[in-house]
Amino acid sequence: MGNLLPEGLFMKMLSAAVIISLLNVQGIESVKANQKIFVNDKAINAVDPTHDGFRVILSDEFIQTHLSPTLLPTLYLTAVPLESKDRVTVTSTIYADSPLSGKQIHVSGLAPHSWHYLCVEFENFNRQNETTGTDCEFHRTLDFVAKKIESTVEGLELIDITSQSLAFAARSTGDFERRLTFTLRNGKTAIPSSEIFYLDTSADLDLKFSNLKPDKFYGSLCLLEEPLVEAFTALGRRIGGLKKEKCHFGKLKTKDYDWSIFESEASPYSTSTRTNIPLLIILGLVAQLL
Known part of the structure; x- marks a missing residue:
């Protein structure tokens, strides 16, 4: 019994140990909570x-x-x-x-x-x-005529339709690195590969979807724009992966094969050839009726 601590000192040490334990628990909870x-x-x-x-x-x-x-x-x-x-x-x-x-x-x-x-x-x-x-x-930002622009691509137009292709033209304006992806979407047949452009300045765009099926709906032409410039926010976070998408037209359809083939096979150097093929068809129909 001579090795035992006095009762008063023992109680003080016990109280101190309890307080330290409580402080440690609160500290751990505080570290876990303040995330x-x-x-x-x-x-x-x-x-x-x-x-x-x-x-x-x-x-x-x-x-x-x-x-x-x-x-x-x-x-x-x-x-x-x-x-x-x-x-x-x-x-x-x-x-x-x-x-x-x-x-x-x-x-x-x-x-x-x-x-x-x-x-x-x-x-x-x-x-x-x-x-x-x-x-x-x-x-x-606005230009001096207060025109609001929401896309780098302007003047998108459908310039040619055949039984096997759809061709478009447009202009992209902007002096920064970007990727433009044109895709046919929501059609009722197999969708061809996308047309992709990598630009860092203004440019005229010619895009053509080939090897299509005759007389088929190909839906809309959708444009996905992605800036490729690396930059950082006020808090030092990297800016990246931004995208903007918009679809155009809506009822794109290739021509019927039978009529389109006459147009494609007609010689571009002979006016008489382009004129005579429809005439021959008409004459053939008249001959059958007689």
């Missing part, structure tokens, strides 16, 4: 371009979920020029004590008639964690 969570929620509802910038309308769900004043949110709106070699970004920062005006945020000081990455980032806090996220698109 940084990244979300891919859609923040951009619409974009209104101006001559020197953009007005971004935020989605109602995004505002309600992530921008409550109690969460102490911070917003970053970053514009990265795609057609500039130095890629100097412009960022507008909105803090928790800066209320939104009509659910809009804006950035200015950009060059007119130029394409940009446009990214909305946010950070907020609560007792358990920190939440952050990014939503990016690409848009063009």
Whole structure:
């Protein structure tokens, strides 16, 4: 019994051990709870371009979920020029004590008639964690006639239809690296391979889908645009994988084989050949009737 600690000292040591254990448990729980969570929620509802910038309308769900004043949110709106070699970004920062005006945020000081990455980032806090996220698109500022452009491809037109092919022409404008993919979609037969263009400047485009079946519906011509410029947001996140798609026409159909073959076999150097083939057909029908 001579080795036992005095009762008072023992109780103090026991109390200290209990307190240290509780502090350790709380510390572990705190480390587990205070996490940084990244979300891919859609923040951009619409974009209104101006001559020197953009007005971004935020989605109602995004505002309600992530921008409550109690969460102490911070917003970053970053514009990265795609057609500039130095890629100097412009960022507008909105803090928790800066209320939104009509659910809009804006950035200015950009060059007119130029394409940009446009990214909305946010950070907020609560007792358990920190939440952050990014939503990016690409848009063009207005030109001097206030014309809104939503695609790098203009003047897309169907220029030729045969029994075995569909041919189109268009022009793509923009001095930045991009990939354009044209695909026939929603047809009622086998779909041919896509036509893909890699561009870094403005260019005229000629595309042709060959080896098609006669008298078949091939649906719509869909265009997928993908900028290939590498850039970073205000919070240092890499911008990539952005896409914009739109379908055109809607009821594309090849010609019937029997009539198209006469047109294709007619010599392009002989006017009389093109004129006489339909005439011979008519004369043959008349002869059968007689």
